[in-house]
Amino acid sequence: MSDRNTTHAAARRWVAAYETAWRTNDTDDIRALFTDDAVYATEPWGPPWAGADAIVDGWLKSRDEPGTYTFEWDVAGVDGDRAFIQARTVYAPEGDEKDGNAYRNLWVIDLAENGRARAFTEWYMKEPRD
Structure with missing residues (x-):
């Protein structure tokens, strides 16, 4: 899957x-x-x-419930079978919070020929509140 366009398309399918x-x-x-x-x-x-x-097991233990977040993303780049995804996740307010927490995300995904991920690493940074 080393063709740039193939990896880009596979990354879009994977994130969807x-x-x-x-x-x-x-x-x-x-x-x-x-x-x-x-x-x-x-x-x-x-x-x-x-x-x-x-x-x-790890996913289900730390899962987010549907409807508690919004997510927007795009492919930031590809290199061989590796895709870089830049995203933003905003969680709904909890308890007495006026606003939910927002995070900027960078994902690095190593894709196998079958379109599945061999490796996935995420970095996330909490956005400061005003």
């Missing part, structure tokens, strides 16, 4: 499928995103979830 899995929190939707031996790093400095079973 990720959004579906994010909304459904369905085991099959989550598993379909990753190769059996994939690694998912929820932060670049911590140990990743390794393997499809660990990814599904």
Whole structure:
């Protein structure tokens, strides 16, 4: 998948499928995103979830409930089979909060030939509130 246009298109399909899995929190939707031996790093400095079973388990333990966030994104670039996604996630206010928390995201996704992720790493930074 080293062709730039092929990787770009595969990345767009992958993120669309990720959004579906994010909304459904369905085991099959989550598993379909990753190769059996994939690694998912929820932060670049911590140990990743390794393997499809660990990814599904980690996802479901830290899941977001549907309707509690908005998400906008675009492909920032590709390099070989690697895609870079720039995004923004805004969570609904909780408790006495007036505004929800917003985060800027950078995802690095290594895609396999079948369009699934072999590796996924996310960086996120909380936006300051006014």
